[in-house]
Amino acid sequence: MKTIDVPPATCRTCGKLNDQISGVGHGHSAKPGDLSLCIQCGTLSIICDDFSLREPSEDEAAYLERLPDVIKARAVIKAEAAKRSGNFHFHGVRQ
Numbered sequence: 012m013k014t015i016d017v018p019p020a021t022c023r024t025c026g027k028l029n030d031q032i033s034g035v036g037h038g039h040s041a042k043p044g045d046l047s048l049c050i051q052c053g054t055l056s057i058i059c060d061d062f063s064l065r066e067p068s069e070d071e072a073a074y075l076e077r078l079p080d081v082i083k084a085r086a087v088i089k090a091e092a093a094k095r096s097g098n099f100h101f102h103g104v105r106q
Contacts, residue, residue, distance in 0.1 A: 013040040017062040025052040032058065035084075046075055051092060053085035 014033040021028055027049060032041040041047070047056045047064055055075055056064035067075060075081055 015040065015062075020056075020064045022049040022052060022054050023066065024054040025049060027051040029064075032062070046081070048081070048084055048088065050088065053088040055081070 014031050016030060017032050019028055019030040029049060032047060034040045034045075041058055041062075043058050043060045043062070045058045046067075047058050048054065049056070055067050055072055057067050057071065059065055066072075
């Protein structure tokens with residue numbers, strides 16, 4: 012995973028200031044056109060040519076929100092957010 016500094020951008024959902032992007036996978040570096048997720052809330056964005064972020068179109072969002080890797084990543088982000096806020100609950104099967 013490679014992390015690069017990018018122009019500061021405030022998440023349009025939670026207000027977190029994000030100024031770095033990390034590529035996912037061995038040696039992967041984020042590039043224009045890639046998907047970006049806010050590390051605090053999981054909001055989807057698309058990386059622009061200048062590494063600013065834009066909101067995905069309705070069609071892009073509908074497609075991206077169905078991808079298994081996006082669903083998993085957002086679940087992890089939301090679980091971590093719940094831990095930070097103290098609203099973390101364990102769910103499981105009774106034995």
